[in-house]
Amino acid sequence: MTFRKPLFVLAAMAGLGLVAACDQTSPANPEPTPGPIAQDNALNGTYNLLESNCGDAASDKSLVIDGNKFIFPGASCTVANSEQQVNRTRVTLSCDGTPGGNRVVDLQLRPGVLRLTENSLTLTYHQCSKAAASSDALVGQTL
Numbered sequence: 001m002t003f004r005k006p007l008f009v010l011a012a013m014a015g016l017g018l019v020a021a022c023d024q025t026s027p028a029n030p031e032p033t034p035g036p037i038a039q040d041n042a043l044n045g046t047y048n049l050l051e052s053n054c055g056d057a058a059s060d061k062s063l064v065i066d067g068n069k070f071i072f073p074g075a076s077c078t079v080a081n082s083e084q085q086v087n088r089t090r091v092t093l094s095c096d097g098t099p100g101g102n103r104v105v106d107l108q109l110r111p112g113v114l115r116l117t118e119n120s121l122t123l124t125y126h127q128c129s130k131a132a133a134s135s136d137a138l139v140g141q142t143l
Contacts, residue, residue, distance in 0.1 A: 046062065063116075074097045079093060
């Protein structure tokens with residue numbers, strides 16, 4: 001048993017030496033990776049029914065879309081479901097505020113405008129600004 005004890009001590013010292021050697025080297029700095037990038041046809045951004053009101057923070061004709069959030073004047077909605085169709089996307093919104101409850105809207109994105117159809121009413125929103133990606137940075141903003 002006395003023969004094994006020196007081997008155990010040598011093995012333990014060698015292990016400590018490896019740990020100490022690892023502690024002396026600093027880990028490599030990770031390369032920064034970009035965050036999520038929205039597709040060219042992504043909806044993220046601010047909209048207004050009147051293009052001339054794009055800079056008006058108090059406009060009652062605004063719409064802010066950030067990820068799964070749709071913020072209308074007086075109502076905040078979350079996407080509950082979406083279904084891609086031939087020439088539009090049908091979106092079910094769960095809304096708090098006025099009007100509350102579920103709303104089903106059809107969305108069509110065209111250069112510079114977003115057409116939103118609910119029941120038989122179609123509204124054309126002008127794109128005021130576009131967000132690069134969903135980040136909740138636009139939530140709470142009205143333009």
